[in-house]
Amino acid sequence: MRNILVGLAIASVAATSLAAQAPKTIAKPAALRTSDGKPDLQGVWTNATITPLERPQNIKDLVLTEEAAARMEKAVTDRRDRLNEPSDPNRTAPPQGGDGSTGAAGNVGGYNNFWLDPGERVAIVDGQRRSSLIIDPPDGRIPALTQEARTRQQARAKLAMGRGQYDHPEYRPLAERCLLSFGPTTPLVPNYFYNNNLQIVQTPDHVMILMEMVHDARVVRIGGTHLPKHIRPWMGDSIGHWEGDTLVVDTTNFPPQQNFRGASENLHVVERFRRADDKTINYRFTVDDPTTFTAPFTGEIPFRAMEELIYEYACHEGNYALGNVLSGARNEEKRLGSKQ
């Protein structure tokens, strides 16, 4: 991530005017339609990208020059190649407390680069190379939190301070508990880590969106109304409709435990799926929660077609981590207790 930011910083210096990057209009061939005449969104897709959700503070423009984007991508692939060099088999264990490295899973080097697949390309939407996924507000950043949300966050932080984060399984992150992916699930924002893959199957009545992690199928009902307010499925309750050639999906009823940037029960997400060409879906999302954000915000992500299949992500069945994290904490308490 650090290198991506360095890349973006370089990109901002080189960024030129928007005028050179007029959006391209791409014809939609008839073959990209289902038998009932709707645009065909089906297939396996990836939303992996190196374009961050929010625009780095030092970049002004949404659109990057081709050169700037190429430099960013090169910085990422150079870093990948460097990290892919063989490990020194004679290296010693990291010192107690970690070696200060900033890799995935903490500073003892939890994952090496082989396991990661965060994406290597800048997001391109309508021919524009993007510096952030967020396009509105124009600064590409999530709007400020409301006073109510700040108060809520402070209360949460205070509560968390008074308890050990390893005391109970419920205190662990949803992904560590194998309840959901560690990235956002609705909207479909990449996690910048791995497995940013999804599959769409479409019938006249339903659109199913499968996220590789954690084999979560969100079945969107076409038409109809939302569930009663007390029914709050993971990933929310999604209903859809077609506006011309765009599938519009409206999601509410999120559970309180599922938090997107401070928003949960009142989170309202509107997603728009539009087939851009034979290899791309343009995905646009608007996030709104007046109890959390001072304004709604909108982002765009290209979904690129994949040739590969999605395999089973059986998280809970192989979850040694959660038990080990908790038993590690209990052992540590025993060790500290016996010292006193």
Next chain:
Amino acid sequence: MAAFRPVHTTRILRDIFIAFATAAVVATGFWMTSPVESQAARPARIAGKPNLNGIWQALNTANYDILSHQAKAALAFRPGPVVPVPAAPVLAFGAVGAVPAGNGIVEGDEIPYLPEAAKKQKENQANWLDRDPEIKCYLPGVPRANYMPMPFQILHSDKAVFIAYEYAGAVRNILLKDPGPAPVDSWMGQSVGAWEGDTFVVTVTGFNDQSWFDRAGNHHSDKLKVVERYTPQGPDHLWYEATIEDPTTFSKPWKMRFPLYRHINPDARLNQFKCVEFVEELMYGKLRKQPVQ
């Protein structure tokens, strides 16, 4: 309900009759509306093949035991002074924890286990509480997923067939082009589907050896191969047949067969049963800072 206080039977019957008569007058419009009309129009065929779309469910007790069985007090027992009694961990469930009877779904009502495998089934059943993967909310495998006591949704288009199960949020993407042997074993296996006339035939391989067939300890190895046949019997029924092959567990292939029923209520939908969260106390409760007493 106040009208149904204990009084003379004749009076109750009279009250019921009046209630029905009134209801019939008020609800004439309702009776005239055919339930079929109230569900969205559903094409009979998709790209020339029977439409498999819908929310389906088995109506049997095969998840307790795929073989015929009579009702019994519990799934787990301990020795009692006269007869075995429900094991302590399930005792509090009372009648709720009892097992309903079932006719079985296995052809010939017999599973051709090899001797070692037959022994293992008995051990599994005796150690059900510790061993059944369903207790830990693990993925159900195939065919068990299809007769869990929860519905599943088939999403069928001219390009894809996908099954989303309510239980544990299990999923299967039925590949319509054979990619060759599965590169890795999995709980739900690799499914490859093809039409034989109006029957959708799905060959499932690439299993691990972890899933079971039921709560009675019926099991398989990672050599399991399941050939499923989904044959529509009208718009709301499918005959499901599965041929089970596993030369390290069974002496010969065997078959199971049962109908699947489509949920025809207009507001039918697949709900969520993400049970991972529900088993945290069971699996990790002892590792809490202060375990719940």
